[in-house]
Amino acid sequence: MKKLNCILLLFLVSFSLACSSEDENPKLVEKAVTIEIEMGGDYFEYLVTLSVHSMLSGTSTFVAPQLVEPSSLEWTQVIEQGNTYSLTYEPTMSSIEVRSASDIHSLGFVFNAVPLDRELDETFEVLTATIRVFADGEVYREYDYEALPSGQTSVPISENITLE
Structure with a gap:
């Protein structure tokens, strides 16, 4: 009976450790990602x-x-060591699209x-943007952005996303 208790105890400890190790290291979900930005208003300003x-x-x-x-x-600034790619420009078209390699x-x-x-008239419209993040072709997240007119400070959208 003493051996049976030891075996049962070892089994329970082994089972407990096996279950907890799976919970500590969850499987990462990886998908093809696309960021699409559609701008409206007087974005060229x-x-x-x-x-x-x-x-x-x-x-x-x-x-x-x-x-x-x-x-x-092309990207206006690339810092490969920091995995940062930046594009800064005066848009002539209303969309931006970026895909993961x-x-x-x-x-x-x-x-x-x-x-x-620039001097703006009363018909000026502030830049608006819809930012969509696609994961494997399906909308994963969506954000709305509205810039402010000259003389005011716009607040950037800054997002960190982990796919689930």
Whole structure:
């Protein structure tokens, strides 16, 4: 009977440890990610900045974002060691699209628009933007942004996302 109790105790301890180790290391979900930004209003009267950072796959592998639209531009600043890619420009078209080069489990981005110092008339419309993050082609998150007119400070959207 003493041996049976020892065996039962060892079984329970082993089972308990096996269950807890699965909970400590959850499986990361990795998907193809696309960020789409659709701007409205007088967006051409603004200097727009999009920074994509922390695109990660595996345990800590950096993944480069690919600038799809506007296709005529390239990243204006790339800091590969920090996995940060920035685009700052005066938009001539209303959309920006960025894709992950491979499947990722997390990303971070910052979007902001600053008005250019130009004289504006009463018909001026502030820049608005809808930012959609797609995971494997489906909308995963959506954000609305509204810039402020000249003389006021716009508040950027800064998001860190972990796919589930």
